[in-house]
Amino acid sequence: MYTLLSGLYKYVFQKDEYCILILGLDNAGKTTFLEQSKTRFNKNYKGMSLSKITTTVGLNIGTVDVAKARLMFWDLGGQEELQSLWDKYYAECHGVIYVIDSTDEERLAESKRAFEKMVTSEALDGVPILVLANKQDVETCLSIPDIKTAFSDCSSKIGRRDCLTQACSALTGKGVREGIEWMVKCVVRNVHRPPRQRDIT
Ligand SMILES: Nc1nc2c(ncn2[C@@H]2O[C@H](COP(=O)(O)OP(=O)(O)O)[C@@H](O)[C@H]2O)c(=O)[nH]1
Numbered sequence: 001m002y003t004l005l006s007g008l009y010k011y012v013f014q015k016d017e018y019c020i021l022i023l024g025l026d027n028a029g030k031t032t033f034l035e036q037s038k039t040r041f042n043k044n045y046k047g048m049s050l051s052k053i054t055t056t057v058g059l060n061i062g063t064v065d066v067a068k069a070r071l072m073f074w075d076l077g078g079q080e081e082l083q084s085l086w087d088k089y090y091a092e093c094h095g096v097i098y099v100i101d102s103t104d105e106e107r108l109a110e111s112k113r114a115f116e117k118m119v120t121s122e123a124l125d126g127v128p129i130l131v132l133a134n135k136q137d138v139e140t141c142l143s144i145p146d147i148k149t150a151f152s153d154c155s156s157k158i159g160r161r162d163c164l165t166q167a168c169s170a171l172t173g174k175g176v177r178e179g180i181e182w183m184v185k186c187v188v189r190n191v192h193r194p195p196r197q198r199d200i201t
């Protein structure tokens, strides 16, 4: 059904559609990032006040048009009990944005464990991953090298896929455009690779 609808969409609007999962612990800034992206890329979108975003229970969906691509973002809840639902979406997605709260040193190890579990999932093999070191507007936050060091033993598990760590502030918008443009480049290029599972059903 999805394939049929996305085929029809592509036929009518001449845009390729890609599903991007936004993952990370609760409070990392996933929903803020989604709202910021919609505000930046969708000309007529009057976003909600970023400071009024509350905890996501379930899922937020948002679409962003970048050149000839349409990204459909799925912002999943990050609380521990909701993390077990993430893999239900893996077979459907073309890219993952993993958001880290750079101000929360205490939960960095927990975030790394969730990242490791996600990255070793077979259903995500070859899927590009954008790691957002979020909240970089906070002066006392962890730097990119700090975060890379904390996540260093994941690097062998990332394998031969596109992966970028981007400094970002979902609140101010810094790094948001760069991250999304990188993701678009990767997913468009990946179309020439073997199809994702949903495309062959
Ligand atoms: N300073 C700062 N706060 C942020 C940033 N992104 C999100 N927040 C705050 O972090 C909290 C959690 O954000 P939310 O988007 O709900 O996180 P989610 O649970 O991952 O969806 C909220 O109070 C946001 O205002 C950021 O880039 N900088």
Ligand SMILES: [Mg+2]
Residues within 6 Å of the ligand: 030, 031, 032, 054, 055, 056, 075, 077
């Ligand atoms: Mg949320």
